[in-house]
Amino acid sequence: MRAQIFPSRNIIIINRKKMQHQMKDHKDTIKMERSDSMKLKEKKVKDLMMNKKRLVEVPYTASLAQTMNTLVANNVVAVPVAAPPGQWIGAGGSMIVEADKQTGAVRKHYIGMVTMLDIVAHIAGDDHLNGGDDATEDLDQRMSVPVSSIIGHSFEGLSLWTLNPNTSVLDCMEVLSKGVHRVMVPTESQIENISVGVELVETSSSYQMLTQMDLLRFLKDRDNELQNTLHSHSVQDLGAITERIYAITDKTKLIDGIKCLKAAMLNALPIVRASDLSQDDHVQHVNGRCRKLIGTLSATDLRGCYINTLKSWLGISALAFTEQIATSPLYTKSDTQNDISAPKRELVTCYAESTLYEVIDKAVTKHVHRIWVVDQQGLLVGVVSLTDVIRVIRQSLLSDSDA
Template sequence: MQEMKQAKRGGGATMQQSESVRIQGKKVMDMMVDKKRLVEVPYTASLAQTMSTLVANKIVAVPVAAPPGQWIGAGGSMIVESDKQTGAVRKHYIGMVTMLDIVAHIAGEDHLSGGDNITEDLAERMSDPVSSIIGNSFEGLSLWTLNPNTSLLDCMEVFSKGVHRAMVPVDGLEENVSSGVELTESASSYQMLTQMDMLRFLHGHAGELHSILSRSVQDLGADTVQIYAITDRTKLVHAIKCLKAAMLNAVPIVRATDVGQDDHKQLINGRCRKLIGTFSATDLRGCHISSLKSWLGISALAFTEEVESSPLYTDSDMQNRASSRRELVACYAESPLSEVIEKAVTSHVHRVWVVDQEGLLMGVVSLTDVIRVIRHSLLSDSNNR
């Protein structure tokens, strides 16, 4: 390996710098190729209808649209859709609703206690309007847009700070020439750009990022002291509450100890524990309300296995993702960053667990981590030229 590194120095450095320059010249518009029109829901849609929209479109978040002038946008944003010819405002996007928002609502105070009326409680809660739960998670508190002319590096800066998605205007008003992140935007239509979209784009340009992607996971600082986890004995009802309490989209499932010291109703430190699964808010996309009652009392691990038979996984694409999740998307501290990106994109996951040779959990790499490290490396390349 050392000989390979030495062989790439010298003349190869100039080529790598030139490749780095090419990727830095990319813009948001370059990542929007083949993107479809924005999927959204009206503010009057019920949570059940919203979840159906998520399932049908295989997405984990949707913006909420309302009539203009009646709502304050999330984070004070004024993101509107206007008529292309007249400029008249047709709708105002008031926030983003994610699967975690819905999970947090399901896990409301004193709910999911396992009582006889659990199905009725859930049915009632899922009939609530989607506008009532905006802001249940951090992401719902803000709504961002990115101009198509925003540079790749500026876009990476936004995503490296934990913003998971931003709306990109199509045919925006000409006077809006800003290329950065905006809280005010008017366009005739929008598309959505996500962290995963960016990762797919970077994956497609791996050849231009070879020197960066050959770095190990260890360079990301992914080996952490505290890793929130649940055990294989944690019931689904408590796993949902754990996600809500910590505002996490997913947690690793680790093997419970034989001595019985774990609190299976709470998050525990999963470091140096055997990794055996993952429980994610997105797992609930394939769970119909009528099925949830019978599943609440089983373990979250068993639920992740049973939910694979839901309608969500009827097509081959979803079946492949389910299979990937069963296989555990993990890497080693010595694994190159390119392997992490490959696994995240192929399995469509937003985090890759870091384990040792015995399969013990040592850390986690998120899409935010990957984007942050690549951006930092690109900036360093620019400063060294």
């Protein structure tokens, strides 16, 4: 009978030790991830404000044309509106005031936020504005009204938000994951210890603005603390993709594209190739899913041109407008476009299989607030917004705490 050969005791001990080391390494990795996660959760809003500039604002008496010029000059897409104290009710019932640091006397009251989408909605109007001579005259009238008269035309203008500097990053993420794009942060808040993140009453000698993009830059710089969430999961797996997509076609005129932005209450719409079957309505938005993506019309594009320039472009196609604005000196000096000779703006896209880090890197590098999700043929299948990204990162941090 053949003798049976058994592994030696030494081999068994070695294999057992190897397994123990592997388990220890796995536990150490989990501990490190939790430790890194805790480090991030210990951060405060004030940690995000280190290099922020003083607030850009406009007085309530400024015309829309003056407000738009302020947006262009400062390369921003939204400004708070300031008014004398005691004469206005703040948006959403908020009471956010600036007071003298020494005496405490109130100097101004912030009554609302005006964004490019508010201005776009006002330009679009409710009538039959078109791209002809009447549009030019009508646009002059529309842009001469005081900025205080259009507060609240978009969701963001309906309320003003502030975050205390001592608010945790996690609470900050909760606010910015619910469609709030920007909040005001007092440089010297009178409230030191807080139980909630959002304040409707605030007094400070000065403020700064914190945006979703600021938060994304902060998180991107700490990708080692979010290693598992950012690098190991796709945007599809994390549920960060919205599949319902409003779009316009390459035959849609700019003025109709502006109206579509207003109707959908969106800051940006994808431009898709018109159907050969002539079934598209080029004056309204269409279902963009499974259509060829060829461009993007964004409310922030209007930041790249002064009002006189915009007048002459109302009648051209939205696609042609985006190509012309890409070479505007006002546009190319911003960090959204660096190559002044480029005939077209780059489409910022990702795949459903792209990691969350890849999407964040594109959003921050290209300074866009939406990443279009396409398939291998370049057909539009979804969109990932900054709101989606912040939401899934926060969910991941919370689940790490529960693990």
